[in-house]
Amino acid sequence: xxxxxxxxxxxxxxxxxxxxxxxxxxxxxxxxxxxxxxxxxxxxxxxxxxxxxxxxxxxxxxxxxxxxxxxxxxxxxxxxxxxxxxxxxxxxxxxxxxxxxxxxxxxxxxxxxxxxxxxxxxxxxxxxxxxxxxxxxxxxxxxxxxxxxxxxxxxxxxxxxxxxxxxxxxxxxxxxxxxxxxxxxxxxxxxxxxxxxxxxxxxxxxxxxxxxxxxxxxxxxxxxxxxxxxxxxxxxxxxxxxxxxxxxxxxxxxxxxxxxxxxx
Amino acid sequence: xxxxxxxxxxxxxxxxxxxxxxxxxxxxxxxxxxxxxxxxxxxxxxxxxxxxxxxxxxxxxxxxxxxxxxxxxxxxxxxxxxxxxxxxxxxxxxxxxxxxxxxxxxxxxxxxxxxxxxxxxxxxxxxxxxxxxxxxxxxxxxxxxxxxxxxxxxxxxxxxxxxxxxxxxxxxxxxxxxxxxxxxxxxxxxxxxxxxxxxxxxxxxxxxxxxxxxxxxxxx
Numbered sequence: 001x002x003x004x005x006x007x008x009x010x011x012x013x014x015x016x017x018x019x020x021x022x023x024x025x026x027x028x029x030x031x032x033x034x035x036x037x038x039x040x041x042x043x044x045x046x047x048x049x050x051x052x053x054x055x056x057x058x059x060x061x062x063x064x065x066x067x068x069x070x071x072x073x074x075x076x077x078x079x080x081x082x083x084x085x086x087x088x089x090x091x092x093x094x095x096x097x098x099x100x101x102x103x104x105x106x107x108x109x110x111x112x113x114x115x116x117x118x119x120x121x122x123x124x125x126x127x128x129x130x131x132x133x134x135x136x137x138x139x140x141x142x143x144x145x146x147x148x149x150x151x152x153x154x155x156x157x158x159x160x161x162x163x164x165x166x167x168x169x170x171x172x173x174x175x176x177x178x179x180x181x182x183x184x185x186x187x188x189x190x191x192x193x194x195x196x197x198x199x200x201x202x203x204x205x206x207x208x209x210x211x212x213x214x215x216x217x218x219x220x221x222x223x224x225x226x227x228x229x230x231x232x233x234x235x236x237x238x239x240x241x242x243x244x245x246x247x248x249x250x251x252x253x254x255x256x257x258x259x260x261x262x263x264x
Numbered sequence: 265x266x267x268x269x270x271x272x273x274x275x276x277x278x279x280x281x282x283x284x285x286x287x288x289x290x291x292x293x294x295x296x297x298x299x300x301x302x303x304x305x306x307x308x309x310x311x312x313x314x315x316x317x318x319x320x321x322x323x324x325x326x327x328x329x330x331x332x333x334x335x336x337x338x339x340x341x342x343x344x345x346x347x348x349x350x351x352x353x354x355x356x357x358x359x360x361x362x363x364x365x366x367x368x369x370x371x372x373x374x375x376x377x378x379x380x381x382x383x384x385x386x387x388x389x390x391x392x393x394x395x396x397x398x399x400x401x402x403x404x405x406x407x408x409x410x411x412x413x414x415x416x417x418x419x420x421x422x423x424x425x426x427x428x429x430x431x432x433x434x435x436x437x438x439x440x441x442x443x444x445x446x447x448x449x450x451x452x453x454x455x456x457x458x459x460x461x462x463x464x465x466x467x468x469x470x471x472x473x474x475x476x477x478x479x480x481x482x483x484x
Contacts, residue, residue: 220338247340249477259340264266 017042017181017211018063023077025055025062027070032058034235035077040181040228045203045212047226047243049219051263055235060183060215064100065093081181098125101174105186107166114161115154117169121177140172144202164195171202175210182206184214188221200225219259223247231255272337279329279350280404283357286322287401290357293319293364294397294460298390301371301453302383309368309375319361326354342474349474353404356463356470360397363456363463370449370456380436380443385429386450389457392418392425393464400467407475412468416482422461429454 018040025033033055040046048056058067065086067073078085086096110117118137127133137154141147146168158169167187174182184203188196203212203225216222222229222243229246231239231254239246239255250256257263267273293312300309330347333339339347399415402408433447433454465483473479 219340223340248344250341256341260343261269261272262267264268 019080028072044227046228047222048215048230049222050232054232056215100181101179102183109158109166113155114158117158140176144168144172181211290361297364297367304375309371323354323358345474349470352470356466359463389425396464416468419465426458
Protein backbone atom coordinates (compact mmCIF):
# COMPACT_ATOMS: atom_id res chain seq x y z
CA UNK A 1 0.00 0.00 0.00
CA UNK A 2 1.99 2.90 -1.24
CA UNK A 3 0.89 6.29 0.02
CA UNK A 4 0.25 9.15 -2.30
CA UNK A 5 2.68 11.87 -3.19
CA UNK A 6 4.13 13.76 -0.26
CA UNK A 7 3.00 17.35 0.03
CA UNK A 8 4.69 20.05 2.02
CA UNK A 9 1.44 20.63 3.72
CA UNK A 10 -0.23 19.48 6.87
CA UNK A 11 -3.65 20.48 5.68
CA UNK A 12 -5.59 21.47 2.62
CA UNK A 13 -8.65 23.18 1.32
CA UNK A 14 -11.33 24.20 3.76
CA UNK A 15 -9.66 22.51 6.74
CA UNK A 16 -6.73 24.85 6.39
CA UNK A 17 -6.40 27.43 9.14
CA UNK A 18 -3.03 28.92 8.30
CA UNK A 19 -1.26 29.01 4.97
CA UNK A 20 2.37 30.01 4.67
CA UNK A 21 3.49 31.23 1.26
CA UNK A 22 7.13 31.80 0.33
CA UNK A 23 7.81 33.15 3.78
CA UNK A 24 11.29 34.50 4.50
CA UNK A 25 12.62 36.15 7.64
CA UNK A 26 15.88 38.04 7.94
CA UNK A 27 17.80 39.07 11.03
CA UNK A 28 19.62 41.98 9.37
CA UNK A 29 21.36 40.30 6.42
CA UNK A 30 21.01 36.79 7.81
CA UNK A 31 18.22 34.85 6.16
CA UNK A 32 16.83 32.73 9.00
CA UNK A 33 13.77 31.39 7.15
CA UNK A 34 13.94 30.52 3.48
CA UNK A 35 10.86 30.37 1.27
CA UNK A 36 8.75 28.41 3.75
CA UNK A 37 5.62 26.93 2.13
CA UNK A 38 3.22 24.93 4.23
CA UNK A 39 -0.17 25.01 5.89
CA UNK A 40 -1.67 24.16 9.25
CA UNK A 41 -4.95 22.36 9.58
CA UNK A 42 -7.86 23.24 11.84
CA UNK A 43 -8.41 21.06 14.92
CA UNK A 44 -5.09 19.37 14.52
CA UNK A 45 -1.72 19.47 16.22
CA UNK A 46 1.26 20.16 14.02
CA UNK A 47 4.72 19.60 15.46
CA UNK A 48 7.65 21.55 14.08
CA UNK A 49 10.90 19.70 14.62
CA UNK A 50 14.52 20.20 13.68
CA UNK A 51 17.96 20.65 15.22
CA UNK A 52 18.88 23.71 17.27
CA UNK A 53 19.22 26.80 15.12
CA UNK A 54 17.13 25.40 12.25
CA UNK A 55 14.65 28.26 12.56
CA UNK A 56 11.73 26.39 14.08
CA UNK A 57 11.17 28.84 16.95
CA UNK A 58 11.65 31.79 14.62
CA UNK A 59 9.03 30.24 12.35
CA UNK A 60 6.61 29.70 15.25
CA UNK A 61 7.10 33.26 16.47
CA UNK A 62 6.39 34.51 12.95
CA UNK A 63 2.86 33.13 13.18
CA UNK A 64 1.81 35.77 15.72
CA UNK A 65 4.49 38.30 14.80
CA UNK A 66 6.45 37.94 18.02
CA UNK A 67 9.58 38.69 16.00
CA UNK A 68 8.36 42.22 15.20
CA UNK A 69 10.01 43.59 18.30
CA UNK A 70 13.39 42.04 17.48
CA UNK A 71 15.69 44.70 16.04
CA UNK A 72 16.67 44.30 12.42
CA UNK A 73 13.98 41.75 11.55
CA UNK A 74 12.38 41.92 8.15
CA UNK A 75 10.13 39.49 6.30
CA UNK A 76 9.14 38.60 2.77
CA UNK A 77 6.27 36.37 1.65
CA UNK A 78 3.08 35.91 3.60
CA UNK A 79 1.31 34.00 6.34
CA UNK A 80 -2.44 33.79 5.87
CA UNK A 81 -4.77 33.28 8.81
CA UNK A 82 -8.20 32.31 7.47
CA UNK A 83 -7.05 33.73 4.16
CA UNK A 84 -5.85 37.08 5.51
CA UNK A 85 -2.18 37.99 5.38
CA UNK A 86 -1.10 38.69 8.96
CA UNK A 87 1.78 40.79 7.62
CA UNK A 88 -0.64 43.03 5.71
CA UNK A 89 -0.42 46.79 6.33
CA UNK A 90 -3.76 47.04 8.15
CA UNK A 91 -3.28 44.21 10.58
CA UNK A 92 -3.53 45.14 14.27
CA UNK A 93 -0.87 43.05 16.01
CA UNK A 94 -2.75 43.12 19.33
CA UNK A 95 -5.83 41.71 17.55
CA UNK A 96 -3.61 39.10 15.85
CA UNK A 97 -2.15 37.93 19.15
CA UNK A 98 -5.60 37.61 20.68
CA UNK A 99 -6.42 35.17 17.88
CA UNK A 100 -3.07 33.43 17.90
CA UNK A 101 -2.02 32.79 21.48
CA UNK A 102 1.33 31.55 22.62
CA UNK A 103 2.64 29.34 25.42
CA UNK A 104 6.35 29.62 26.16
CA UNK A 105 9.14 27.31 27.19
CA UNK A 106 9.07 28.35 30.84
CA UNK A 107 5.71 29.19 32.35
CA UNK A 108 5.27 32.96 32.30
CA UNK A 109 3.33 33.39 35.53
CA UNK A 110 2.74 36.91 36.83
CA UNK A 111 3.31 37.65 40.55
CA UNK A 112 -0.44 37.80 41.04
CA UNK A 113 -3.12 35.47 42.35
CA UNK A 114 -4.21 32.41 40.40
CA UNK A 115 -7.47 34.20 39.54
CA UNK A 116 -5.75 37.38 38.29
CA UNK A 117 -3.27 35.42 36.20
CA UNK A 118 -6.16 34.09 34.14
CA UNK A 119 -8.38 37.18 34.35
CA UNK A 120 -5.67 39.61 33.22
CA UNK A 121 -6.02 38.64 29.53
CA UNK A 122 -9.79 39.26 29.28
CA UNK A 123 -9.32 42.44 31.36
CA UNK A 124 -6.83 43.75 28.79
CA UNK A 125 -9.57 43.13 26.24
CA UNK A 126 -11.88 45.37 28.24
CA UNK A 127 -13.94 42.81 30.11
CA UNK A 128 -14.47 44.09 33.65
CA UNK A 129 -17.70 42.57 35.01
CA UNK A 130 -16.72 40.38 37.95
CA UNK A 131 -19.37 37.73 37.24
CA UNK A 132 -18.24 37.46 33.64
CA UNK A 133 -14.59 37.30 34.69
CA UNK A 134 -15.39 34.61 37.27
CA UNK A 135 -17.12 32.56 34.60
CA UNK A 136 -14.19 32.95 32.22
CA UNK A 137 -11.68 31.94 34.92
CA UNK A 138 -13.77 28.91 35.86
CA UNK A 139 -14.22 27.77 32.25
CA UNK A 140 -10.56 28.32 31.43
CA UNK A 141 -9.34 26.42 34.50
CA UNK A 142 -11.79 23.61 33.77
CA UNK A 143 -10.46 23.35 30.22
CA UNK A 144 -6.94 22.76 31.53
CA UNK A 145 -8.12 20.41 34.26
CA UNK A 146 -7.08 22.68 37.15
CA UNK A 147 -10.48 23.82 38.40
CA UNK A 148 -11.17 21.01 40.85
CA UNK A 149 -7.75 21.45 42.44
CA UNK A 150 -7.71 25.22 42.60
CA UNK A 151 -11.33 26.40 42.95
CA UNK A 152 -10.96 26.84 46.70
CA UNK A 153 -7.75 28.85 46.55
CA UNK A 154 -8.01 31.17 43.59
CA UNK A 155 -6.62 34.09 45.60
CA UNK A 156 -3.36 32.34 46.39
CA UNK A 157 -0.22 33.43 44.54
CA UNK A 158 0.13 31.58 41.24
CA UNK A 159 3.86 31.26 41.82
CA UNK A 160 3.13 28.79 44.61
CA UNK A 161 1.96 26.20 42.02
CA UNK A 162 4.17 23.42 40.70
CA UNK A 163 5.88 24.16 37.38
CA UNK A 164 3.54 21.77 35.57
CA UNK A 165 0.48 23.51 36.98
CA UNK A 166 2.00 26.92 36.28
CA UNK A 167 2.29 25.88 32.63
CA UNK A 168 -1.33 24.73 32.65
CA UNK A 169 -2.29 28.07 34.18
CA UNK A 170 -0.52 29.82 31.30
CA UNK A 171 -2.52 27.68 28.86
CA UNK A 172 -5.70 28.64 30.75
CA UNK A 173 -4.74 32.32 30.38
CA UNK A 174 -4.11 31.81 26.67
CA UNK A 175 -7.51 30.24 26.08
CA UNK A 176 -9.34 32.71 28.36
CA UNK A 177 -9.70 35.07 25.39
CA UNK A 178 -10.73 32.27 23.03
CA UNK A 179 -8.05 32.40 20.37
CA UNK A 180 -8.27 30.31 17.19
CA UNK A 181 -4.70 29.12 17.24
CA UNK A 182 -2.34 28.23 20.10
CA UNK A 183 1.40 28.19 19.52
CA UNK A 184 3.46 26.13 21.95
CA UNK A 185 7.18 26.90 22.05
CA UNK A 186 8.88 23.93 23.76
CA UNK A 187 6.11 23.90 26.39
CA UNK A 188 7.45 20.92 28.31
CA UNK A 189 11.19 21.46 28.30
CA UNK A 190 11.13 22.70 31.91
CA UNK A 191 8.76 19.96 33.08
CA UNK A 192 9.24 16.47 34.49
CA UNK A 193 8.00 13.44 32.45
CA UNK A 194 4.65 13.15 34.23
CA UNK A 195 3.87 16.85 33.88
CA UNK A 196 4.98 16.58 30.24
CA UNK A 197 2.49 13.81 29.52
CA UNK A 198 -0.26 15.83 31.24
CA UNK A 199 0.42 18.79 28.97
CA UNK A 200 0.37 16.48 25.94
CA UNK A 201 -2.98 15.01 27.02
CA UNK A 202 -4.27 18.54 27.48
CA UNK A 203 -3.16 19.47 23.96
CA UNK A 204 -5.06 16.48 22.58
CA UNK A 205 -8.18 17.67 24.36
CA UNK A 206 -7.71 21.28 23.21
CA UNK A 207 -7.28 20.35 19.55
CA UNK A 208 -11.03 19.71 19.41
CA UNK A 209 -11.44 23.48 19.49
CA UNK A 210 -8.14 24.98 18.45
CA UNK A 211 -5.48 24.79 15.81
CA UNK A 212 -2.27 23.90 17.59
CA UNK A 213 1.32 24.29 16.48
CA UNK A 214 4.07 23.03 18.76
CA UNK A 215 7.81 23.45 18.44
CA UNK A 216 9.68 20.68 20.20
CA UNK A 217 13.19 19.30 20.25
CA UNK A 218 11.78 16.13 21.78
CA UNK A 219 11.17 13.82 18.83
CA UNK A 220 9.21 11.33 20.89
CA UNK A 221 6.91 14.16 21.92
CA UNK A 222 6.35 15.09 18.28
CA UNK A 223 5.70 11.43 17.46
CA UNK A 224 3.30 10.97 20.39
CA UNK A 225 1.50 14.25 20.48
CA UNK A 226 0.91 15.51 16.95
CA UNK A 227 -1.17 14.79 13.87
CA UNK A 228 1.26 16.38 11.44
CA UNK A 229 4.97 16.95 11.54
CA UNK A 230 7.07 19.58 9.82
CA UNK A 231 10.83 19.05 9.67
CA UNK A 232 13.11 22.06 9.26
CA UNK A 233 16.84 22.32 8.63
CA UNK A 234 18.96 25.43 8.08
CA UNK A 235 15.94 27.70 7.79
CA UNK A 236 14.28 25.51 5.18
CA UNK A 237 11.23 23.33 5.39
CA UNK A 238 12.48 19.90 4.33
CA UNK A 239 9.41 17.75 4.75
CA UNK A 240 5.87 17.97 6.08
CA UNK A 241 3.31 15.21 6.38
CA UNK A 242 1.20 13.04 8.65
CA UNK A 243 3.18 12.25 11.81
CA UNK A 244 2.74 8.50 11.46
CA UNK A 245 4.23 8.63 7.98
CA UNK A 246 7.09 10.99 8.82
CA UNK A 247 8.15 8.72 11.70
CA UNK A 248 7.87 5.43 9.82
CA UNK A 249 8.66 6.30 6.23
CA UNK A 250 10.04 9.79 5.77
CA UNK A 251 10.53 10.93 2.17
CA UNK A 252 13.75 12.89 2.57
CA UNK A 253 17.04 11.34 3.72
CA UNK A 254 17.71 14.37 5.98
CA UNK A 255 14.40 13.79 7.80
CA UNK A 256 15.30 10.10 8.13
CA UNK A 257 18.68 11.00 9.61
CA UNK A 258 17.21 13.50 12.04
CA UNK A 259 14.40 11.35 13.39
CA UNK A 260 16.68 8.34 13.77
CA UNK A 261 19.14 10.50 15.70
CA UNK A 262 21.90 10.29 13.11
CA UNK A 263 22.10 13.87 11.94
CA UNK A 264 25.63 14.61 13.10
CA UNK B 265 31.44 9.29 9.23
CA UNK B 266 30.47 9.97 12.83
CA UNK B 267 27.27 8.21 13.82
CA UNK B 268 25.74 9.52 17.05
CA UNK B 269 23.86 6.22 17.35
CA UNK B 270 26.74 3.83 16.79
CA UNK B 271 25.93 1.60 19.77
CA UNK B 272 22.28 1.31 18.68
CA UNK B 273 23.47 0.45 15.18
CA UNK B 274 25.66 -2.29 16.66
CA UNK B 275 22.66 -3.71 18.50
CA UNK B 276 20.64 -3.71 15.28
CA UNK B 277 23.46 -5.55 13.55
CA UNK B 278 23.54 -8.08 16.39
CA UNK B 279 19.78 -8.59 15.94
CA UNK B 280 20.29 -9.21 12.24
CA UNK B 281 23.21 -11.56 12.98
CA UNK B 282 20.88 -13.62 15.19
CA UNK B 283 18.31 -13.65 12.40
CA UNK B 284 20.89 -14.89 9.91
CA UNK B 285 21.99 -17.59 12.36
CA UNK B 286 18.36 -18.65 12.72
CA UNK B 287 17.92 -18.65 8.93
CA UNK B 288 21.03 -20.78 8.43
CA UNK B 289 19.80 -23.22 11.11
CA UNK B 290 16.44 -23.55 9.34
CA UNK B 291 18.22 -23.99 6.01
CA UNK B 292 20.28 -26.87 7.47
CA UNK B 293 17.10 -28.44 8.89
CA UNK B 294 15.37 -28.28 5.51
CA UNK B 295 18.36 -29.80 3.72
CA UNK B 296 18.69 -32.56 6.31
CA UNK B 297 14.96 -33.29 6.21
CA UNK B 298 15.11 -33.79 2.48
CA UNK B 299 18.28 -35.87 2.74
CA UNK B 300 16.63 -38.04 5.40
CA UNK B 301 13.70 -38.57 3.03
CA UNK B 302 15.90 -39.42 0.05
CA UNK B 303 18.29 -41.65 2.01
CA UNK B 304 15.55 -43.17 4.21
CA UNK B 305 17.72 -42.13 7.15
CA UNK B 306 15.65 -42.28 10.36
CA UNK B 307 18.51 -41.15 12.60
CA UNK B 308 19.10 -38.05 10.55
CA UNK B 309 15.34 -37.34 10.63
CA UNK B 310 15.29 -37.64 14.43
CA UNK B 311 18.37 -35.42 14.85
CA UNK B 312 16.79 -32.83 12.59
CA UNK B 313 13.57 -32.86 14.61
CA UNK B 314 15.62 -32.31 17.77
CA UNK B 315 17.47 -29.35 16.24
CA UNK B 316 14.19 -27.43 15.96
CA UNK B 317 14.68 -26.39 19.60
CA UNK B 318 17.60 -24.22 18.58
CA UNK B 319 15.48 -22.39 15.99
CA UNK B 320 12.69 -21.87 18.53
CA UNK B 321 15.23 -20.54 21.03
CA UNK B 322 16.69 -18.11 18.48
CA UNK B 323 13.20 -16.85 17.65
CA UNK B 324 12.55 -16.07 21.31
CA UNK B 325 15.90 -14.34 21.56
CA UNK B 326 15.16 -12.21 18.48
CA UNK B 327 11.75 -11.27 19.87
CA UNK B 328 13.07 -10.32 23.27
CA UNK B 329 15.98 -8.36 21.78
CA UNK B 330 13.51 -6.54 19.50
CA UNK B 331 11.22 -5.66 22.39
CA UNK B 332 14.19 -4.37 24.34
CA UNK B 333 15.32 -2.16 21.45
CA UNK B 334 11.82 -0.77 20.93
CA UNK B 335 11.46 -0.02 24.64
CA UNK B 336 14.88 1.53 25.13
CA UNK B 337 15.90 3.11 21.84
CA UNK B 338 12.72 4.74 20.47
CA UNK B 339 13.49 3.56 16.93
CA UNK B 340 11.90 5.38 14.00
CA UNK B 341 11.77 5.12 10.22
CA UNK B 342 14.16 2.52 8.77
CA UNK B 343 15.54 1.56 12.19
CA UNK B 344 11.99 0.72 13.27
CA UNK B 345 11.33 -1.18 10.05
CA UNK B 346 14.50 -3.23 10.60
CA UNK B 347 13.26 -4.32 14.03
CA UNK B 348 9.69 -4.92 12.86
CA UNK B 349 11.07 -6.84 9.85
CA UNK B 350 13.31 -8.96 12.09
CA UNK B 351 10.32 -10.04 14.20
CA UNK B 352 8.31 -10.95 11.12
CA UNK B 353 11.14 -12.73 9.32
CA UNK B 354 11.92 -14.73 12.49
CA UNK B 355 8.31 -15.86 12.51
CA UNK B 356 8.49 -17.03 8.86
CA UNK B 357 11.83 -18.76 9.44
CA UNK B 358 10.34 -20.58 12.40
CA UNK B 359 7.53 -21.88 10.18
CA UNK B 360 10.13 -23.12 7.64
CA UNK B 361 11.79 -25.06 10.48
CA UNK B 362 8.42 -26.45 11.65
CA UNK B 363 7.57 -27.71 8.16
CA UNK B 364 11.03 -29.30 7.99
CA UNK B 365 10.10 -31.19 11.18
CA UNK B 366 6.86 -32.31 9.51
CA UNK B 367 8.82 -33.56 6.49
CA UNK B 368 11.10 -35.52 8.85
CA UNK B 369 8.04 -37.10 10.49
CA UNK B 370 6.78 -38.21 7.08
CA UNK B 371 10.26 -39.42 6.15
CA UNK B 372 10.28 -41.64 9.26
CA UNK B 373 6.88 -43.12 8.34
CA UNK B 374 8.02 -43.80 4.77
CA UNK B 375 11.38 -45.32 5.76
CA UNK B 376 10.18 -48.86 6.51
CA UNK B 377 8.97 -49.82 3.01
CA UNK B 378 10.28 -49.26 -0.51
CA UNK B 379 8.44 -46.40 -2.25
CA UNK B 380 5.91 -47.40 -4.89
CA UNK B 381 7.39 -44.84 -7.29
CA UNK B 382 10.74 -43.10 -7.57
CA UNK B 383 10.89 -39.54 -6.21
CA UNK B 384 11.12 -37.11 -9.13
CA UNK B 385 8.98 -34.01 -8.56
CA UNK B 386 9.71 -33.81 -4.83
CA UNK B 387 13.51 -33.55 -5.33
CA UNK B 388 12.83 -30.88 -8.00
CA UNK B 389 10.66 -28.95 -5.51
CA UNK B 390 13.36 -29.38 -2.88
CA UNK B 391 15.96 -27.95 -5.20
CA UNK B 392 13.90 -24.84 -5.92
CA UNK B 393 12.84 -24.32 -2.29
CA UNK B 394 16.38 -24.65 -0.90
CA UNK B 395 17.64 -22.24 -3.57
CA UNK B 396 14.86 -19.78 -2.63
CA UNK B 397 15.78 -19.96 1.05
CA UNK B 398 19.48 -19.43 0.35
CA UNK B 399 18.72 -16.48 -1.91
CA UNK B 400 16.29 -14.91 0.54
CA UNK B 401 18.96 -14.96 3.26
CA UNK B 402 21.58 -13.68 0.85
CA UNK B 403 19.22 -10.91 -0.27
CA UNK B 404 18.57 -10.03 3.35
CA UNK B 405 22.28 -9.85 4.20
CA UNK B 406 23.25 -7.87 1.09
CA UNK B 407 20.06 -5.78 0.92
CA UNK B 408 19.82 -7.09 -2.64
CA UNK B 409 16.28 -6.32 -3.79
CA UNK B 410 16.93 -7.50 -7.32
CA UNK B 411 17.86 -10.94 -6.02
CA UNK B 412 14.76 -10.93 -3.81
CA UNK B 413 12.49 -10.10 -6.75
CA UNK B 414 14.11 -12.85 -8.86
CA UNK B 415 13.89 -15.34 -5.99
CA UNK B 416 10.18 -14.77 -5.53
CA UNK B 417 9.48 -15.67 -9.17
CA UNK B 418 10.51 -19.26 -8.33
CA UNK B 419 7.48 -19.61 -6.05
CA UNK B 420 5.41 -20.03 -9.20
CA UNK B 421 7.38 -23.16 -10.18
CA UNK B 422 6.91 -24.65 -6.70
CA UNK B 423 3.14 -24.03 -6.91
CA UNK B 424 2.97 -25.70 -10.34
CA UNK B 425 5.00 -28.71 -9.21
CA UNK B 426 2.76 -29.09 -6.17
CA UNK B 427 -0.41 -29.02 -8.25
CA UNK B 428 0.79 -31.57 -10.79
CA UNK B 429 2.17 -33.87 -8.10
CA UNK B 430 -1.09 -33.62 -6.17
CA UNK B 431 -3.10 -34.65 -9.24
CA UNK B 432 -0.70 -37.46 -10.04
CA UNK B 433 -0.78 -38.91 -6.51
CA UNK B 434 -4.58 -38.69 -6.39
CA UNK B 435 -4.73 -40.73 -9.58
CA UNK B 436 -2.44 -43.39 -8.03
CA UNK B 437 -4.66 -43.59 -4.94
CA UNK B 438 -7.85 -43.92 -7.00
CA UNK B 439 -6.35 -46.74 -9.02
CA UNK B 440 -4.77 -48.63 -6.14
CA UNK B 441 -6.07 -47.86 -2.60
CA UNK B 442 -3.23 -49.89 -1.11
CA UNK B 443 -0.95 -46.98 -2.03
CA UNK B 444 -2.89 -44.49 0.10
CA UNK B 445 -0.59 -44.62 3.14
CA UNK B 446 2.49 -43.75 1.14
CA UNK B 447 0.79 -41.40 -1.30
CA UNK B 448 -0.78 -39.34 1.50
CA UNK B 449 2.66 -38.81 3.07
CA UNK B 450 4.04 -37.71 -0.30
CA UNK B 451 1.13 -35.29 -0.78
CA UNK B 452 1.82 -33.89 2.70
CA UNK B 453 5.54 -33.49 1.99
CA UNK B 454 4.85 -31.64 -1.25
CA UNK B 455 2.28 -29.50 0.56
CA UNK B 456 4.87 -28.65 3.25
CA UNK B 457 7.38 -27.67 0.56
CA UNK B 458 4.77 -25.49 -1.11
CA UNK B 459 4.03 -23.77 2.20
CA UNK B 460 7.76 -23.32 2.89
CA UNK B 461 8.08 -21.53 -0.45
CA UNK B 462 5.21 -19.21 0.60
CA UNK B 463 6.99 -18.34 3.86
CA UNK B 464 10.22 -17.69 1.97
CA UNK B 465 8.23 -15.39 -0.32
CA UNK B 466 7.02 -13.57 2.81
CA UNK B 467 10.64 -13.20 3.94
CA UNK B 468 11.44 -11.60 0.59
CA UNK B 469 8.52 -9.22 0.96
CA UNK B 470 9.65 -8.28 4.50
CA UNK B 471 13.17 -7.53 3.24
CA UNK B 472 11.62 -5.39 0.52
CA UNK B 473 9.55 -3.54 3.12
CA UNK B 474 12.51 -2.93 5.43
CA UNK B 475 14.50 -1.43 2.60
CA UNK B 476 11.79 0.61 0.86
CA UNK B 477 9.02 1.16 3.42
CA UNK B 478 6.58 -0.31 0.89
CA UNK B 479 4.30 -3.23 1.81
CA UNK B 480 3.77 -5.19 -1.34
CA UNK B 481 2.82 -8.63 -2.62
CA UNK B 482 5.80 -9.38 -4.80
CA UNK B 483 4.31 -12.70 -5.82
CA UNK B 484 0.99 -12.23 -7.60
